[in-house]
Amino acid sequence: MDITWDDLVGSALLGTERRRPSGVVGDAEEAAAGLLDAAAGGVMRRRAGVRPGVAGERPAVAPADRRPELPVAARRRLGTLLADRVGDGARGRQGAAPNLAELLPQWLAAARREGYRAPAALLPALLDAARSRTDLRADTLALTGPRGLWLAGLNPEWKYALRVGHAGAAASRPEDERETRRIWEEGLFAERVALLTRSRLADPAHALELLASTWRSERAEDRLMFLDSLRTGLSARDEPFLEEALSDRSRNVRATAAELLSALPGSALAGRMAERARGCVSLGAGGVVVEAPYECDAAMERDGVAPKPPSGRGERAWWLGQLVDAAPLSAWSAQFGGLTPEQIVALPVLDDWQPDLHAAWCRAAVRQRDSGWARALLGPPPAPSAPVAAVGDPAKLLSILPADERAGWVADFIGAHGLSEAFQMLGVCAVPWAPPLGRAVVDALDIARDAGSYPWSFSGVMGLAERCLDPGAADQVAVLTAAAQEPPDGSPGATVYWSEAFQRLTGTLRLRAVMLAELRPEPIAGHPDRHPDPAVSEERTGADPGTPEGGTP
Template structure:
């Protein structure tokens, strides 16, 4: 028997698009004739939509299967010990919130321990468990500070997953060539990636090549330099900071004539970090001409005659002619000349004095702050430890600063030029003399875990603040740093501080219980860090054959 076609006004003949339209408008606004009137209309519409959905899915023809993706590259590193794998899962799945009122309770902040765990796992050479990779990539996606360590730990499987999930594409941008960097000897592939790759891939490729073969990276950059956009030239030029040397001077000298002011300024900064460069010599000649020692006063005194103009030669060498708001032109020009001049040129100009003797000289006419600030910037740029020590002065100096350090930021930068042990000793002495009120920024430049003298100085200062009934929340930043940076062996010493201290009339309300919570959290976190280290064990042997 031949089937008869359904009438147009019956539900079976209603097109799918019409069903969707009625559902979007609502049956109270539009009730077509193929639906019952009244309160039954919504139910009938949903029944019809369900039937048509089944029909549409059942009527689809299966498409040809796509080729299977190539397997991820093998990871030769040994797997994590079971206890460490469980700890990683805990760190990735737990993120305690902060309670109201600024109080965090006694539970450790596990997400803040994840960077340290990743550093330990990478140091010991373990491979990430495959089942942990999605959560690890999600964590790295939300925190850029995690990405280098997380991607190093995740290994080649992370790049394989990133090609399949757009949310993880940052992993491809963070690896040279999207994880497919050509070997150093394949120059044709390197050149092709440089010419055809995405901007992020090119930046990563240039940085990686610069770290291994500085001359090859510079030569690659010159092949397209003239055709690059100004903002791209600036980013590429910044890669020359890695393994900067005298061989880079000719290229940087040419960049001093670049049409972009930012590119010219960066080139001049890099050249000034090379004490033997021609630019450094020109800046030294200009700077020392502005400074002399006046011996006619009661004691030798530095006198300053700042530049009266900024000529074309100064501009080409990176001096910015227009000062920022609130700065005088002459002091602005003097500061730029002094910070770009090699620090070694000042001894001859100022009577063969040492950096300590130069910094100790009085400076006439209120030029001391400007001159010392410029020397601070020069010491950081040129990584001159002798001048850094002189400008820092002893940590116990009055007013929480040395003779040349003009701010906490300057002191932190000067400290970064010193070795880890010397840096920690200086900051420990600073805390012992001045307390913790200004130490947070200085603690941030110290190597972790903190050396024993620095750790003891921080704990002693926290204890003093606790006993004095100080307002506890003002030390929350230092306490957070201590949780991440204090050596776990200090946990036993801290047990005595976990009780609630007696409150006096001068104590801030609730301070005692807050301090008890903070020290309980600190000791718990330190013991957790100790357990993390034990779970990861010693550095495993290299699995590659000898």
């Protein structure tokens, strides 16, 4: 039978009743069988006609990773989490079972803190998981280490790993100067970004020298990406290069350079911005007097002030905000006669300029990581009867404060205002949440349930609690798993949902406790340096697990 491959494919798609290939005879059943026979013969002919490919260059040997391997139980746990990483997020109702997809990032972070390396057999699954979830990438690349980067270089689907510079990966990929120059001058863009980021982590001055060597010949979009890498290890040594970048032909590059310089309170740009801002904001008889700029001149524009405001924003308020949030916060104490940040923030601001001025101070506090100003702008948590302040971003200001102070502030806020305004604040608190914060969250969820609140509106907080509550809070949550009596004005079926949610939270906390214990196996009694798991014993004693201690194989 001389039937072309296209004829076979067309008949298979349309069916033999509508399109029968030449040479295929009989009724419908016989024609279908004849088509399959012809297809089998066609496949054999196509395979027989394939010429053998030319063998490519053999890959380099994978680099060594001398970190300890995971304990046996932890290896099994990782395999389970990776197999179930799709999770139940698509379902409207999750039931009482823990969501394993949400446990994977916690497990990866804990394993990274313990200093383990990933099992070689699970490297592909780990890289696949991080390809679809950016929140897993940093911990995944730290855990997979140099072998993960080596493997990513062999599969285009994992090329993201070559773009992500990470401290763990950087420490495990030393390059000599000749190789560094070769990659920087001849490598692909992703390789160059990764190299620059690694160099910035290891030696910021050398990375800056590398960037400056080819800066003028780079494309504008590449210059922007390279410049962004200077955020890591930013210091006064970068100022001359960034000052030169203020004259770059790309507007985005100029804006990024100005932003980086304004994060250096001692930079010349910060001084110029301070002088302009002090000319606009002063202390008068009745409070703070604001005289916003009437124009955005060329010098202001060169220093990063965007001349055109967004829709709905006045020009003068837009220019004022940019001047104030780029000025060093230390300049305001002298401007206001030695007042502290708390005293300055408490001053009345005339002519309705307070929202603009305070919002700019909030942005400056976040950019300059000034905890004193952040504390002053936040103030104490609002009383239950007081409205929640709308100026600034409390979550960003909280992120600057020490972890214990941050957790205490949010716990007091939740106690006064509940959870409706606290979601973003909870997201910046250190994990696991401090006991007072954990108790405040659980108590607020219990109050919401007793009040008959609509349960689905708290699913986000419940998800955060599964990830962030201390596992030791499981017993406190377990008390709430019993189905409560449904309030007469509550949402129908709400109590059943709350019971399932508290059961899931309890199960998740207990499972997290088991996961952490698996990553920290107990030493064998009487031998503090020996562990039941051979990999851990090898790391602690330096002995081969198959060799008797102090002997030969």
